[in-house]
Amino acid sequence: MSVDIRDRLADLHIEITPETATRHRAAIKAELKSPSPIPVRHMRRRRRPTLILAIVALVVLTAAGALAAETAVHGEPLFPVKQVTEWARTWVDPTVPADHRIEELESLIDRRANQDAITDQLRRAEDAVADVADNDAVLVDRLNRARDRIVDVEVEDTPVSDQPARDDPPQSDGSDRPSDSTLPPPENPSEGDEEGDGDLGVPAAIPPLCRRAVASIEHGETIPRWVLRECRDYLPRPGDGTSDSP
């Protein structure tokens, strides 16, 4: 049956009549006498510079975008670009993300950025450093220096009258101020400074960072270990009656 169909299909072969063939040849001859529409060499000359320019433009734009994104910090429009280049560079150097997070933290400190932003960035930097195998000593050192700078900046930003006497015993009235973050910023620092105790329920003589740490502990929130270390003189001790938090 299959062979039958193939034979029948083979019979459908047709042949062009001599008259038609003559007509076709004449038409082809006329077409060949007319000039070729686009000579191949001209076409190549036109195409090549365009292609090269497009490739160069693409490379330049990509490089410029990546370069501009290098200084971007979390939340900025170019930050996703930075993450992409960072992801690529991580294959070569796994410390790149931690390095970038610390750079961003330093950048935020230099800019005297919002305390919440700095605290969030510090957490990201801590996580990134923790992700690096063998806990790279250089990165840990840089992170610790950044932490010190956060404290220094806090102290610098505090008016002279509010400078703490580190030996002062911590005092807390145990007020129940709600807090949104681990280290909540004061809603109105100047008010707290004038009234001594302030809204946070701790003496105004204590550095702002430690005041927030005290308030956080009172609300049962966890605070970073480096803050505990910095503020150990001001934090309530268990059983001293100043706070009901552990």
Next chain:
Amino acid sequence: MTRARDALDEYVDGVRSRSEEAFSAVYALTANSLASYANGMLRDRLAAEDTVQQAFLELARAAPNLRGDGRSLRAWLYRSVRYSCLDEIRRRERRPEIVTDQVPDAGYRDEIDLPDPALQAALLALSERQRSLLVLRHVVGLSGTQVAKAIGTNRTAVYAATARAERRLRQLLEGVESEHVATSVSVEREVLDER
């Protein structure tokens, strides 16, 4: 292992330089096969011949950019005819069918002269791709590799798809022929009744 030479190999350079002799030789070697392919696709001899002329005119324009050897040139021509056929099929689908009592002039459609009308009707019921495969393989007589190159696929796919197309054509052909027999019987009965 050396590849078998294609008859068109020796004319490729001439075609690139738009030599009239080379075009004439290529036409002589391929025109009938191209026309058979187009005829199998369109079931219209005049339109089929037009597509062959169209393919050679396009080749004359594109000749300086032509790449490859004789096989590539052959595949180029079949592709050109195929695209022309697809355009024609689409044009026909868009064109509204006009119902008329008038009998078309002789030569308007050469269907009357076409061999094996039942087979051609069944071919038309296949998809364009299946029709292309069967016509190129069994009407034109191209090899699996040549068919693959002409329709832009690989040889294995050509063999599998051709087998499927043959099965489908066989089914359609059985339907068309039984219908044809039934129609012939009813016409004979009507004639007898009139007598």
